[in-house]
Amino acid sequence: MEFEMTLLLAFAPFIAFVVIERLVSVPAGLTAGAIVAAALLVRDVATPGRHIKLLEIGTVLLFGALTVYALTNDVRWSIAAVRLRVDAGLMLIVLASIALRQPFTLQYARETVGREHWGSTDFVHINYVISAAWAVAFAALVLADIAMAYVPALPHSTGVIATVVALIAAVKFTAWYPEQRAATRT
Numbered sequence: 747m748e749f750e751m752t753l754l755l756a757f758a759p760f761i762a763f764v765v766i767e768r769l770v771s772v773p774a775g776l777t778a779g780a781i782v783a784a785a786l787l788v789r790d791v792a793t794p795g796r797h798i799k800l801l802e803i804g805t806v807l808l809f810g811a812l813t814v815y816a817l818t819n820d821v822r823w824s825i826a827a828v829r830l831r832v833d834a835g836l837m838l839i840v841l842a843s844i845a846l847r848q849p850f851t852l853q854y855a856r857e858t859v860g861r862e863h864w865g866s867t868d869f870v871h872i873n874y875v876i877s878a879a880w881a882v883a884f885a886a887l888v889l890a891d892i893a894m895a896y897v898p899a900l901p902h903s904t905g906v907i908a909t910v911v912a913l914i915a916a917v918k919f920t921a922w923y924p925e926q927r928a929a930t931r932t
Contacts, residue, residue, distance in 0.1 A: 752854050754917070759783035759805050763832060772828045773816040779832070780809035799853040800846070804839035808832065826905065830891035837884035840877060849877035851920070872927055876920050883916035 759782040767775025783805040790796040812831060815821065823831075843850035852873040856864055863869045890908035893900055 752858060756786070756799070756801050756805075756854065758786065759809055760832065760836065763809065764829075767825060767828065772821075772823055772825065773813065776809055776813040776816050776828070776832075780806065780813045783809050796857065797853065799850070800843050800848060801839060801850045801853070804842070805836075808835040808839065824895060826891055826894035830888065830895055833884055833887040833891050837881060837888055840881045840884060844874065844877055844881065849873045851876045851880070868927065868931070872924050876923055879919045879923070880916050883912040886912035 759779040762782040763775045763779035765775075766778040783802065787798060787802045787806055790798050790802065809832075812828070812835075816823070816828075840850055849870075852870065855869070855873055859869070887909055890905045890912075893908075894902070894905040
């Protein structure tokens with residue numbers, strides 16, 4: 747459970763973005779995401795036993811770049827269009843972590859298990875699978891964002907439902923898969 751909570755905290759910049767862009771504006775939401783992402787990065791630098799993570803670096807860069815672009819250009823992104831950019835960026839970060847042979851969940855999992863497990867092929871495999879599941883969830887978000895941005899006749903609830911289902915599925919899979927894997931090993 748600690749692993750899942752730590753992983754969910756990593757998505758706090760995205761939650762801040764969604765809430766603030768809804769309540770204030772897209773540039774304000776992007777700025778909030780950048781600030782929360784930077785705060786998480788600083789927390790990891792300042793806290794003994796914590797390490798900077800690829801997801802957090804990518805999130806700071808993603809929100810920072812989108813914020814600068816939105817504030818220095820006269821952009822008129824719809825909420826769906828900006829979410830498409832954010833969700834696509836997040837999906838690319840996750841896919842890059844897998845391609846770099848450092849699945850993003852591995853860095854979070856290492857903070858919640860003993861060092862003796864880190865080199866285990868099963869531990870690494872579990873993190874590849876969980877990271878891939880999150881990539882699939884973010885791909886679903888991107889598809890929902892595309893539909894919402896380019897098919898305006900779709901009800902807004904369609905995108906919201908697709909997003910909620912994809913994220914809940916990823917969270918539940920993250921909790922279920924390691925336990926399932928352990929049960930099949932015994």
